[in-house]
Amino acid sequence: MSLSVAILTYNSEGKIEEVIRSIEGIADEVVVLDSGSRDRTLDILKSYGVKVYYRKFDNFVNQKNYLLSLATKDWVLFLDDDEVLTPELASSIAEELKSPSYDGYYLNRLTNYLGRWIRHAWYPDWQLRLAKREKCSWVGSEVHESLKVKGRIGYLKGELLHYSYSSVSDHLQKIDRYSTLFAQGALKRGKRFSLLKLLTSPAGAFLRRYILKRGFLDGFEGFVISVMASYYTFLKYLKLWELERSESSNRP
Structure with a gap:
């Protein structure tokens, strides 16, 4: 199964290079939708040969559904611009996609807040982020969007490291x-x-x-x-x- 990694960016120079490095080896395609970055985000992405598109931001549901429409592979992994795959999670994704048992998968997100890994207030934090491209869409309100998947849902080992707020x-x-x-x-x-x-x-x-x-x-x-x-x-x-x-x- 081929995999598209889909990312929204806006002034994301802080962690975007680490995000891209964490998906090397499992992504057949990286698709980025930017909403007008003014820092080094686009330069960093271009140095990795990443496909970058632009759309003016209105809300997260519309933005992420447009991002989904840009993906071309069998499966889509949605990441934020401050989320990094651990080697264990990257390996879990690669192994599972050799012979998928489900139509979508939850990833467990671990957040770093002000330099500390938060293992209670925001953990465990299961996020539905990996799905068959033709069986998923984003739904919800302007703030609380979620990925809807038609079919069975599983869980993957490993953690998605979230570098939430810089200050x-x-x-x-x-x-x-x-x-x-x-x-x-x-x-x-x-x-x-x-x-x-x-x-x-x-x-x-x-x-x-x-x-x-x-x-x-x-x-x-x-x-x-x-x-x-x-x-x-x-x-x-x-x-x-x-x-x-x-x-x-x-x-x-």
């Missing part, structure tokens, strides 16, 4: 971006602001990460992750309220 500022910038996308999408779908959710959901998000997922075992970093989850939840509902108010004030 606290980087994390806050993504929270700001993702909370805006959530609010815009929710308003578009007719979802209304709830004061009850604004007051209770942030606390629930914190407890889910810190207590239920045992983020306290990840030390100070686990505490920060839990606080950030709470802040993101608060901010997305606050922005929905702001958009609703703005929409109401513009009506005649």
Whole structure:
């Protein structure tokens, strides 16, 4: 079975070379969809002979489905621009594709946050990323997209190393971006602001990460992750309220 590796990029110079190196030997094709990088991302990709296409970003579902349409091989492995395959995972993929037993596969993602590998608050983190090209598509909202596969799903050994945020500022910038996308999408779908959710959901998000997922075992970093989850939840509902108010004030 032949394999396309599909990657979205935007100012991805930090880890993209390591990502490309981790798939050498298993990828028959690497397809990258960029949304306007201004750093060295494109130069790095071109030095590896990678196919790079451009599409203006609107949301992750549309972006990833367009990326899927660019792939030409039997199977597609979707990676983010900061996700690196361990040798064990690369070997698992290569061996499984010699005689696949399923139509799609979950990969277990292990995240590095502020220099620490997070083995509780964000782990295990099974991500459906490998699938037969003709049996998969991306579905979901503007923020919470997921890969839908028609058929049976299996699990692979090895870990997908995720180098999530380079700094606290980087994390806050993504929270700001993702909370805006959530609010815009929710308003578009007719979802209304709830004061009850604004007051209770942030606390629930914190407890889910810190207590239920045992983020306290990840030390100070686990505490920060839990606080950030709470802040993101608060901010997305606050922005929905702001958009609703703005929409109401513009009506005649």
